Amino acid sequence: MSIAIRLWRGIACVLLVVASVGEHARAGFDGFNVDSAAFANNYAAADVLITDWAINGGLTEGELTVVNGDNLLLSQANNNGWIELDGGATPWEAGTGSWSVEVRAKVSPNADAGGFVVWAALDGQRDVLTIRENAVTNLAGDLFDSSDNTNDFHNFRIVYDSTTDAYHYFRDAVQLTPLAGVGPQAATTNTRLIVGDCCTNIAGTFFGGAGNTVEFDYIRFDMNGAYSPTSDPGAFKLTINRETGAITLVNSTSAPIENIIGYSIASPGGSLDPSGWNRISAGAPLLANNNDNWTQLSATNSRVDLSEAVLATSGDGNGGDMAAGSGVAAFGNVWVQSPHEDVEIELLLNDGSSLVGGVDFAIEYEGAPIVTGDVSGSGGTPDGTIDLLDWLAFRANVGSDVSALSLAAAYQKGDLNGDLAVNAADFNLFVAAYEAANGMGSFAAIASVPEPATFLLIAAACVPLARRRRTGAFSPHRAVRRLYAVALPAAACGTLLLGGPEARAASDFVISRYDADAGDPANAAAIQSPELQGWTEWASGAQAQDPTVAVQQGVIGAGGVNAWLNDDVGNTNPGYFIDINPTMQKTMYDFGWNYEVVMTMTNG
Incomplete structure (x- = not known):
């Protein structure tokens, strides 16, 4: 969770005087569109008379009648009686963790006293779903649905998600509870599953009694997971368009997402661009029924967090809604295209609860993934x-220098491996990606004489793998003339270094690989020797001509007709020299450094 989210959650809950229910309400279903026919425990209602189910309370066996095949008609003379799994070794009592229960039944009219309960007690807590003639409530009487339950059979499902400690109610595969579910109703020491009337007074109204009948089709439960019956689990989701960078929240469910008082879109890798952000605080109509003032909470130029919230009751104080079926909140083209896909979102509701993307609803990237090496098209992205x-x-x-950029922004500058530098390692990755996309040898065909800095990367990619350390002068006759390419075929390295397929080099190219550390003995005489014509400016700036000084990481210098590159502090890894116009004098030198390999390469 972002710092801004924590901030506005605390401020908003205080200013709006809401009762926070904490963060327990985050749906984590183990399956969607799961038909209860697949549940592990599946009873035709009449089976309860011959299985582990027991009759309890004021109910008698004579009040249970098999009808319409294998349906079970419960006709209560009393207002207290039920069937239950509570024998000590039933499948229900052996369960733990997440579970799902579904009952299919039809309630008879009985002066508003008709109905039944599904009482689920497990792992020290209970939840009671009450099905009345024209209502679905919990034990406390909180109304979740007011449809007619007497006109036909209907499916009623309770789902418990142990990972978030939340209960979800469904009627005919329509979720009645909020997307995040509801919390436990009460603690209990009992472990049992009850269907019927276990209470003489539910929600202030006597329940059951003479004239109350309920016909049950089946009772099913599964102790292996929290299974949703909904057929469209991704209907409320956040989408990120890989082509345009647009981030959009969509609600196409049959229920609105109400009373949103804040949100945070986050990207730990810095993949957000605030310049395209459509803010409610700037007048963007992202939510319906919104008459409150919103405040931007994230920093103006933040690339890791885009947050805003209602911090004062300027209107109704309950924020805005995502309309059912057609709710769309278009935040704008705020995603920076790269392979780094780490967008997060959290919505704060005015009851203090939250909805988290990837947990309560889906986050989906649309379009083909960004392939490493695809850094810029005609539009610059x-x-x-x-x-x-x-x-x-x-x-x-x-x-x-991309060290101060986000991972996504640095990628578009050529940092393909995410180390906030554009160097030889990235060059090797680019060549591999280019040839994977366009065929072997295709990269050499497009590469002309590179710029000096790029030339260094090519040299780095083409340095020999063989290593030998020596000091003192050496002869060009002992120069290594074979090229052991690290990442490129020898032909490709030769083509690149020599300027492309049409180039004809007039002289050799000298690539020197060295390993100089602070404290190595200097060879000032050699450095100042007339034999080093053309090398007197081999380094520039603060690093000039002192082999005993460790070259700084990432520093690139160039002087005269040569250039050098060092890739780490202290030169614990070798650096590279390349001279594009060598002479005999320039190949017969010694910097007083620890030579690895010096080679010459001719065209042809």
Whole structure:
């Protein structure tokens, strides 16, 4: 949860004087669109007379009649009596954790006293669903539905999600409780499942008694999970469009999402762009029935959190709603396209509860995923292909400082591995991605003479794997002339270093791999030797010409016709030199550093 969410949850609950129910109410169903016929325990109603079910209370066996095949008609002369699983070793009592119960029944009219309860007690707590002639309530009388239950058979399901300690009620596969469910009604020491009338007075009205009849079709339960009967689990969801970056909250369910007083859209990796944000506090009509003033809570330029909330009762104080069937909240094109997909969302309701994306409702990315290497299309953002535009965008950012950017923004600059640097490792990834998309050898075909910084990456990708350390002068006759490419075929490295398939180099290219550490002995005489013509500016700025100083991480320098790159602080890994115009004098030198390999490579 974001800092802003925690802040506005506390402030909003105080200012709106709401009764928080905590965060227990987060739905985590184990399955959607689950027909109760698949439940592990499946009883035709008449089966209760010959199985583990027992008769209790004021009910007698004579008040239970098998009708219409294997239905069971309960005709109560008293207002207290039921059937139950409470024998000590029944499937219900052996259960633990999440469960689901469904009863199919028809209630007879009886002066508003007709009906029954499903009483579910397990793991130290109980929940009671009351089905009346024209109402579905809990034991306290809270109304969840006022449909007619006498006109036909209807399916009533209770689902308990142990991961969130929440109960969900359904009538004919329509959820009656909020999406987040409701909390436990009471604690209990009993473990039992009851169907019938176990209370003489429910919600202030006598229940059952003479004239009350209920016909049961079946009783089913499953102790293996919280199973929803709904057929459209993704109807309330957050969508992120990979092509446009649009983030949209959609409610196409049959029930509104009411009294939203705040929200937070978050991205730990910084994949949000506030410049395109449609804010309620700026007048965007994201919610229906909203007459409150909203306040932006996230920082103006935040790329990790977009939050706003109602902090004062300027109107009704209950925020706004997502209308049933057609509710749409279009937050704008605020997602930065990249392979980093970490968007989160949380909605705060005015009763203090919350709905969390990925838990209470789905978060879905639409369109083809962004493939590593797809950094820029004609619009400057990923476009679903890896082509010349991506190479040009990548090449332009080689060596640029992306350390202060978010992961998503750095990716669009060429940081393909998420280390907030654009270097040889990213180059290798790009080449692999390009050739995976366009065929082997395709990258060499598009790469012309690169810019100096890119040239360094090519050198880094093409350095030999063989390592040897030596000091002192060396002869060009001992230069290694074989190229052991790390990530590219030798032909590709040669093509790239020599300037593309149409280039004809007039001289060799020298790539030097070195390992210099702070404290290594200097060789000032060699550095200043006339033999080093053209190398007198091998380093620039603060690193100039002192091999005993550790080159800073990521520093790229260039002088004259040569350039150098170091990839880590203290040179614990080798750095690289490349000279695009070597001479005999320049190949016969010693920096006083620990040489690894020096090679020359000719065109052809």
